Amino acid sequence: MTGVIEKEEKAEAMTGADIVIRALKEQGVDTIFGYPGGAVLPIYDAIYQSGAGDIRHILVRHEQGAGHAAEGYARSTGKCGVALVTSGPGATNMVTPIADAMMDSIPMVVLTGQVPSHLIGTDAFQECDTVGITRCCAKHNYLVLDTDDLARTIHEAFYVATSGRPGPVVIDIPKDIQFAKGLYQTRQSVHLPTYRPQTEPNLTKIEAAVRLMKAAKRPVFYTGGGVINSGDAASTALRKLQALTGFPVTSTLMGLGAFPATHKDWLGMLGMHGSYEANNAMHDCDLMICVGARFDDRVTGRIDAFSPGSKKIHIDIDPSSINKTVRVDLPIIADCAKALNALIETWQKDNSAPPSLVAWQQEIALWRGRKCFTYQEDKQLIKPQYAIERLYELTKSRNTYITTEVGQHQMWAAQHYHFDEPNRWMTSGGLGTMGYGLPAAIGVQVAHPDALVIDIAGEASVQMVMQEMSTAVQHDLPIKIFILNNEWMGMVRQWQQLLHGERYSHSYSDALPDFVKLAEAYGGMGLLCNHPGDLDAQIEAMIAYNGPVIFDCRVTKDENCLPMIPSGAAHNQMILGEIVGDEIDEKGKALV
Amino acid sequence: MSEPDPQNMPASAYDMSHAEERDERRTLAIMVDNEPGVLARVVGLFAARGYNIESLTVAEVDETRHRSRITIVTSGTPHTLEQIEAQLLRLIPVGKVTDITNSKRGVERELALFKVSGSGEKRVEALRIAEIFRARVIDTTNASFIFELTGASDKIDQFRELMRPLGLVELSRTGVLSIKRGAEKG
Numbered sequence A: 001m002t003g004v005i006e007k008e009e010k011a012e013a014m015t016g017a018d019i020v021i022r023a024l025k026e027q028g029v030d031t032i033f034g035y036p037g038g039a040v041l042p043i044y045d046a047i048y049q050s051g052a053g054d055i056r057h058i059l060v061r062h063e064q065g066a067g068h069a070a071e072g073y074a075r076s077t078g079k080c081g082v083a084l085v086t087s088g089p090g091a092t093n094m095v096t097p098i099a100d101a102m103m104d105s106i107p108m109v110v111l112t113g114q115v116p117s118h119l120i121g122t123d124a125f126q127e128c129d130t131v132g133i134t135r136c137c138a139k140h141n142y143l144v145l146d147t148d149d150l151a152r153t154i155h156e157a158f159y160v161a162t163s164g165r166p167g168p169v170v171i172d173i174p175k176d177i178q179f180a181k182g183l184y185q186t187r188q189s190v191h192l193p194t195y196r197p198q199t200e201p202n203l204t205k206i207e208a209a210v211r212l213m214k215a216a217k218r219p220v221f222y223t224g225g226g227v228i229n230s231g232d233a234a235s236t237a238l239r240k241l242q243a244l245t246g247f248p249v250t251s252t253l254m255g256l257g258a259f260p261a262t263h264k265d266w267l268g269m270l271g272m273h274g275s276y277e278a279n280n281a282m283h284d285c286d287l288m289i290c291v292g293a294r295f296d297d298r299v300t301g302r303i304d305a306f307s308p309g310s311k312k313i314h315i316d317i318d319p320s321s322i323n324k325t326v327r328v329d330l331p332i333i334a335d336c337a338k339a340l341n342a343l344i345e346t347w348q349k350d351n352s353a354p355p356s357l358v359a360w361q362q363e364i365a366l367w368r369g370r371k372c373f374t375y376q377e378d379k380q381l382i383k384p385q386y387a388i389e390r391l392y393e394l395t396k397s398r399n400t401y402i403t404t405e406v407g408q409h410q411m412w413a414a415q416h417y418h419f420d421e422p423n424r425w426m427t428s429g430g431l432g433t434m435g436y437g438l439p440a441a442i443g444v445q446v447a448h449p450d451a452l453v454i455d456i457a458g459e460a461s462v463q464m465v466m467q468e469m470s471t472a473v474q475h476d477l478p479i480k481i482f483i484l485n486n487e488w489m490g491m492v493r494q495w496q497q498l499l500h501g502e503r504y505s506h507s508y509s510d511a512l513p514d515f516v517k518l519a520e521a522y523g524g525m526g527l528l529c530n531h532p533g534d535l536d537a538q539i540e541a542m543i544a545y546n547g548p549v550i551f552d553c554r555v556t557k558d559e560n561c562l563p564m565i566p567s568g569a570a571h572n573q574m575i576l577g578e579i580v581g582d583e584i585d586e587k588g589k590a591l592v
Numbered sequence B: 001m002s003e004p005d006p007q008n009m010p011a012s013a014y015d016m017s018h019a020e021e022r023d024e025r026r027t028l029a030i031m032v033d034n035e036p037g038v039l040a041r042v043v044g045l046f047a048a049r050g051y052n053i054e055s056l057t058v059a060e061v062d063e064t065r066h067r068s069r070i071t072i073v074t075s076g077t078p079h080t081l082e083q084i085e086a087q088l089l090r091l092i093p094v095g096k097v098t099d100i101t102n103s104k105r106g107v108e109r110e111l112a113l114f115k116v117s118g119s120g121e122k123r124v125e126a127l128r129i130a131e132i133f134r135a136r137v138i139d140t141t142n143a144s145f146i147f148e149l150t151g152a153s154d155k156i157d158q159f160r161e162l163m164r165p166l167g168l169v170e171l172s173r174t175g176v177l178s179i180k181r182g183a184e185k186g
Helices: A007-011 A016-026 A038-049 A063-077 A089-093 A095-104 A130-134 A147-162 A175-179 A203-215 A225-229 A232-245 A276-284 A336-349 A358-368 A384-395 A408-416 A437-447 A468-474 A490-499 A515-522 A532-544 B038-048 B078-090 B120-132 B153-166
Strands: A031-034 A056-059 A081-085 A108-114 A140-143 A168-174 A219-223 A249-251 A266-269 A287-291 A311-316 A330-333 A400-404 A452-458 A480-485 A525-529 A549-554 B024-033 B055-062 B067-076 B094-099 B106-117 B136-141 B144-151 B168-173 B177-180
Touching (some): A016 A147, A031 A063, A038 A081, A038 A108, A038 A168, A038 A175, A063 A081, A063 A089, A063 A437, A063 A468, A081 A089, A089 A095, A089 A108, A095 A130, A095 A168, A108 A175, A130 A168, A140 A147, A203 A287, A203 A311, A219 A276, A225 A232, A249 A276, A266 A276, A384 A532, A400 A408, A408 A480, A437 A452, A437 A468, A468 A515, A515 A525, B024 B177, B067 B078, B078 B094, B106 B153, B120 B144, B120 B153
Parallel strands (some): A081 A108, A108 A168, A219 A287, A249 A266, A311 A330, A452 A480
Antiparallel strands (some): B024 B067, B024 B094, B136 B144
16 A cells, blocks of 8 residues: 555645644544643644534543543544643643553544654653653554654554554654644555454354354353454344353453343353352353453452363454463454354354253352342441442433443442443443543543433542543533542552551541532532432432532442452452451462 | 464363473564664563563664564563563564574574783683684784674673683673574565
């Protein structure tokens, strides 16, 4: 492929800033999340003069907010998120969202301004080595030093971000490149001979997989965020393959929604705070079919005791995920949807009858019978689990999207809010970024203006990005921030109880703001609820209000998030009831 | 990457033999797009994931297509080495990674420059040993030689040990270069 330079551009070159806008339009970008500054002023000028009429710019309050909003936008639409920030602190503030998107494989293109190219390396004002800083936390990055390369670089960035295993790509654009004139190139100019993601499955492997599946007596599907990333086709294929096989399904935190939580064969989430039935099924299965998940340590628990008796099939688009932490018997490198469809086709061609799963289903039913998510009810105080349950009941029939921050509330949301469709659940899984949920909700609401978008938050996490409430008000984004306020960094407190002899070092959220007044100060609505009897009415009031809401839900202060696989333990050693304090051995304590 | 034969699999991945889990030394040839920062990407990956680099050489080998060849000598368990290869291939400008370990299917050479100073018997002895090793004298003064020596790394090590008592002042070596045996491209 060679660069196609359009004829009219030969006569009149464009400025770099105009090239940026034109390339974004050609990529179908309709929204940019950003914050201006010295080194991106030419691009902001192009947006103003616009050129950019059909690209909506959402001004955030902190660059981190722009990054997470772009992630929320991407995760809820399946499209690429776009953020635009300035050099130096603008770029360094973006590092957390970039690392977050890398861990969770979220397609995102980040445009950063840079000091003029002749000043690079001189410690100029607001200079930092953006490509150096982001090299290890982005899928790829570029420093553009010739305006003629700018359009092609942007097209390449979108291709890299959205293909293969998706991820964030950074384009650093010095200010002089934005001013200088250059020639526009269309997306046909993309030329990446060294980048060839493998998406088609090897059919011999598919046949071997089906032979294993046809022989399995205790099979389980272990699915992950890759199924969501692969698009609706993958979720559809997963449901179809499950219907054919009758195998039970569990999923990682990132994969929730790919398989309907209301299905009889749904086991719930697995892992550290997953369900008893999911973890025991994983431990005791004879065949594990991992689809688009990566054997994260939060999922596996103790590696040498992880599902000891099973054969493992691993479908992943990223060859480096294979055998990274857990050895698998049959790796299939492919796009999830393509691999699942190939499995369906091969399964249907094979007429042999698989063994009965009745015994396995009965075993699972016994584990299910433990009802591991049960909690002590309280008539006077709101239990956090109860709050999520009610939120689910009152919003499940609506067009609802859920984002979360990170901590106990996130795990309770994963346990007690149920998803039947993909792309409805946005959470920071790999990096575990407190402060993800509020800006992510903004990104989701921009993409889905008529939907109900709720950030299930903790009072500690949400304060890391509280300023983005102002963004929601400015852009008429009626997000609902549902704070499970227990006045503690709950997960930190829980670990201190579990590991550190109840020495609660700096985990109490002292000097909390009055969240109702805070909401009003920002121009939104605040709601306070501290009695279970008022909860439904207050949630209805929150939904009914056409604008951003902060819902201060005062919950019991010392609730622990259970069940739990303590660090260093195996899947079948879950804590179900209460934490005693001796669950974790010395070796486990050293783990995170 | 070698993948298990599904027909002949053990009951569980944990039954697979772990006797292999000893460190091995490997020479990898990494073909990359010669773009700014590509070496930093490769080296950064080794640093970030805790892999070893015993030696590293790099130069452009295809000027028209701007391809560079990076040769890295590394060590690790077979499992780690498999991950190194897979992680390298995740980098966008990395096109191909080939294992060219000397003992297997490649030849390895290194070039070294030795500065040896001395007089009298030691000086004569140094020159005599250099002849045996087919080292070339590329600079000489009344009190010193600079020898140029090419060979496998252990030959260079041996020469260094012999020169040490004879007045070895300074040593500079390129690190390992390698190429695959036979008529085919690596």
